[in-house]
Amino acid sequence: MDKKNVRTEQGQTVAAQDSVFNRVRMGYAVIESREAKAWQLLLGKALGMQADVLPDGAVAARMDDHARRLIVVPGPSEDLQALGLELADEHALAIVLRRLDQRGIAVRESTAAAAQQRGVRHYWHFTGPKGLAIELYYQPSLVNTPPRMATSGFVTGDKGFGHVAMSTRRPEQMKQFWREIFDLRHTDDVHYTISGVPLLFEFMRLNERHHSIAFVYTPKIRLDPIRTRIQHLEVQAATLDDLSAAWERCRELGLAVAMSVGQHANDKAISFYVQTPSGFEIEFGWNPVVVDEASWQPAVWDRISTWGHHFEGQSLGGRLGQLGRSVASLLRKEYVPAGF
Structure with a gap:
């Protein structure tokens, strides 16, 4: 446990062992891509956000009163570049900075x-x-006028914009990092086999949202078939009508749907997954359970979904590409900060 104190810019003394659980949330995501027009189409016309092109060529998407939630900056990586974590206040920021x-x-x-x-x-x-x-912050820029959206709204607020899911070959170190720096809590697990490969999914939360981060890994030989840093990020629709309308728009626009509409077994969310121009997916979800900290007990599930969520559009070439990346990942180092 941390035992030292830290003094903030205003002279407050902060106990470094104070928990930041429920005081940190997903604030924004920064994606690097050369496909700005395709991203604007996906975030704006398909998923219903306000998606504007900035003078520097970046695409900025609004979902609520925050000036930015998803930002697509010009660049070659076609990957998630940065994750912005919003702290509740300067006190919480000071605790995290001290731990780092x-x-x-x-x-x-x-x-x-x-x-x-x-x-x-x-x-x-x-x-x-x-x-x-x-990226850590506690003072977002807020906009007084509501965003111009093709949807009634998104569930954000003190739960953040949604969640991310990432594959890893170093799950123990990954979990240790997030727990020690951000007080991440374990929600539940799914043990499931896809295409003959056993997978472990661990769902973790930063606040009462069922999960802010999900880790997926193979239990024995550690493989990672995902090229990008995350497998998907999720945003939460305000209503079921918003979800069904976004599903129809994605189909009408000819966007690549990765998984059809279905309901997850553990968090009960109804959702679908759409492929992004950068290769990872966006889950568009509705109505997941909210964790009651007083009574929640982690469970282990033997399925990802109770209905739906059928895989769509993956060609033989795509499956072979994943197999090749899995084998190649054995020779690739996965970075974790020193000490974890």
Whole structure:
């Protein structure tokens, strides 16, 4: 346990062992891509967000009163570049910064231009697991006018914009990092076999949202068939009508649907998955359970979904590509900050 105190800019003394659980949430995601038009089509016309092209060529998507939730910046990686984590206040930020400092993880403060692009006053960033930039802030830029959207709204607020799911070959170190730095809690597990490969899914939460991060890994020989840092990110629709309308728009626009509409067994969310221009997926979900901290007990499920969620559109070439990446991953190092 951390035992030292840290003094904030205002002179407050903060006990470093204070928990930041329920004081941190998914704030924004930054994707690097050369496919700005395709991303604007997906986020705007298909999923119903307000998706605007900025003067620097980036695409900025609004879902609520925050100036930014998803940002697509020009670049070649076709991957998630950064994850913005919103802290409840300066007190919570100080705790996290102290924990990083105690573990020797270098943290830098953003430039004014970078913060403006993210839609925050300032942020502090460091390199997290899988080489993902993690950006910390507590002062988002808010917009008084409601976003122009083709949907009634999204569930965000103190739960954040949604969740991310990532495959890993180093699950123990990955979980240790998120628990020690952000007080991540275990929600439940799914043990399931896909195409003959046994997989373990662990669902973890930063707040009462059923899960903010999900980890998936193979139990014995550690393989990773996913090219990108995440397998998917999720946003939560306000109503079932919003979900069904987005599903129809994706089909009408000819977008690649990865999984059809279905209901997950563990969090009860009804959702579908659409392929993004960068290769990972977006889950568009509705009505997952909310965790009651006083009574919640983790469970183990033997299926991902109770109905639906049928895989669509994966060719033989796609399956062979995943197999090749799985084998190649045995020779590829997966970054985790030192000390984890």
